[in-house]
Amino acid sequence: MGKLYVVPTPIGNLRDITLRALEVLKEVEYIACEDTRRVKILLNHYDIRNKKLISYYEPREEKQIPRIISVLREKDVALVSDAGTPGISDPGFRLVRTCIREGIEVEVLPGPSAVITALVGSGLPTDRFVFAGFPPKKGKRGFFEELLSCESATFVIYESPKRLVKTLQLIGEVFGDVWVCVARELTKIHEEYIRGDLSEVIEELEKRKNIKGEVVVLFREKKFYTAY
Numbered sequence: 001m002g003k004l005y006v007v008p009t010p011i012g013n014l015r016d017i018t019l020r021a022l023e024v025l026k027e028v029e030y031i032a033c034e035d036t037r038r039v040k041i042l043l044n045h046y047d048i049r050n051k052k053l054i055s056y057y058e059p060r061e062e063k064q065i066p067r068i069i070s071v072l073r074e075k076d077v078a079l080v081s082d083a084g085t086p087g088i089s090d091p092g093f094r095l096v097r098t099c100i101r102e103g104i105e106v107e108v109l110p111g112p113s114a115v116i117t118a119l120v121g122s123g124l125p126t127d128r129f130v131f132a133g134f135p136p137k138k139g140k141r142g143f144f145e146e147l148l149s150c151e152s153a154t155f156v157i158y159e160s161p162k163r164l165v166k167t168l169q170l171i172g173e174v175f176g177d178v179w180v181c182v183a184r185e186l187t188k189i190h191e192e193y194i195r196g197d198l199s200e201v202i203e204e205l206e207k208r209k210n211i212k213g214e215v216v217v218l219f220r221e222k223k224f225y226t227a228y
């Protein structure tokens, strides 16, 4: 019986990979991944060759699981996503759940994830946080209204830069007075944190012609944290 290794990969800077992650990727014969081209860039960078790649991507996760499980009955498999930690707004959880149900050992390596990097760099309290992934394109107001019940937490969401300003405006409508941090292009050349009052952050973003790259949005109601 093999083991499933869940292997986080860099969220930008290719050097953000652990020694253990590299060891596992070198040792396994099979790697389950979202986009085979993306994983090949990483593998080539570390001179890791001759791996058998199995596709595992949304929304076809359920269909791909039996093939991975049949490999796992005999050999180890490493699961990676395009960037960061598999299972965090990326495929992973269904495969992990199936392995647990089937009695296949799962070993998760700690490593990069945009949510934790952004949270720590935001300057917002880290005592309690709620990570809610990507808000849906439709029904966004309801998505935020549901979060209202989780009092006194720092909220963390992933969002497309195209929808960023509108989403921030909606956060203002639902939550009122909030402190905000937009963490952009983490670990990359243009990394930046835009922090402040909601209106200040929106004003700063509106000055820009377009907002590029990847962003994490964090916010906390001021009534739960005044000294920012």
Ligand code: SAM
Residues within 6 Å of the ligand: 011, 012, 081, 083, 084, 085, 086, 087, 088, 089, 090, 112, 113, 114, 115, 157, 158, 159, 160, 183, 184, 185, 186, 187, 188, 214, 215, 216
């Ligand atoms: N599994 C990944 C993780 O552990 O963070 C997340 C994958 S999700 C499909 C991609 C989203 O994560 C992006 O749209 C963005 O919101 C966030 N993200 C990933 N890398 C980032 C980076 N370098 N800087 C800012 N946000 C990032």
